Amino acid sequence: MSSFDADHYRVELQVNGEQQTVRVRAAETLLYTLRDHLGLTGCKPGCNNGDCGACTILVDGQPMKSCLMLTVEAWGKQITTIEGLAGSAVQRAFAQNQAFQCGYCTPGFIMNCEGLRHVHPQADEETVRIWLESNICRCTSYEEIHRAVKDVFAINTDLNRNLNTDK
């Protein structure tokens, strides 16, 4: 990364497989670079405080809250946003289970779940529970979200078995 001028830095990022160069303030968080410089509005500003998870993206395969990362820290990293997914198994599971209401939190949940698939492809129910605690859904669609994620990992709880039988 090189200093661009007195107040801005030139940062090269790999976003959804494409090389991008942005000119940002060092104090700018990745959330606003993705949204305002690159037009990737799938990562949502929620609390801006690392609490809600609506801005979750993947950085080198790990879920990261983009409101808690400076853009300059992401130099050379592989970044994936919800726009970088295309009909992934996680997206399909969310759609099939209607795991959303207003949908504002949905990209964050999906990216977190994508990260879980990457880090723990065989995640068990307890791991899913721990990871999903990173995201908040104000519409309280938790039941459907958990069901969708468990579908992705083929976790057969009694609840899932009953619900799948009803389909």
Place this chain on the structure above:
Amino acid sequence: MIPFDFEYFHPSTVQMAVDLFQNLQRQGKRPMYYAGGTEIITFARVNSIQPGAVIDLKSIPECNVLAMQKDILVIGACVTLSALSEADPFPLLSAAAQGVADQTSRNKITLGGNISGKIHYREAVLPLLLANSRMVIAGTQGIRVTSIHKVFNQQMRLTSGEFLVQVLIDRDDVSLPFAYFKKREIGHVGYPLVTVAALRKNDEMRTAFSGVCAFPFRSAAIEQVLNDSSLPITARIERATGKLPASLLDNVEGSAAYREFVLKQTMADAVHRLERR
């Protein structure tokens, strides 16, 4: 959105970081060392801090070590809490790390950042206090290695320009029997009402606390009482509660009276668990 500008540096050696800090300070730029940065970003966003420059330590190799070297577990200050619990070299530390914030945030929060932070819970320090760990600290005088008890008193007490590079823990201490309880007001994520970490070595129980007072601590006076097997547990707990180093925290997570109630119960749980083993 952080409402002011600062300069960003990412040195690749310890010496470069120390030199940068000195130079930036001389220029009046109020530099801050930066690791995970979650607390700096959070406080900067609400204008609670206004650094003129941040020095990102994550490119320094020594700050990213996580390895058993001979008989010493070496943990770099920039190792994230999720990496720590995933590798699990010190189960009590893993338990403490997993209790901080949430899984995604732990991908960013570092060990050094957690214990050097200003938010008063700093729970990752509890296992380090119990294991009598040593701290590798860099500053203008070079590198020094010192007992955690000399630099952590309620909070990290480093001189200007110093930063934590690594934490060292003896191999014998990483697998000792332990108990770890974090009690929250509600749910599995959030600040503690009371956190009790306990570890048993040579039939002596060591205890450290967070959420009880306005700082994390380990107290010799409390350990002396809790290890007095001539007393029934209820009496030990009662006496231990009378030896807190400061008044009980009274905040939105819980009142002082409720914290005292939870503390007593949690201390009893820790003593029961370790005395059974």
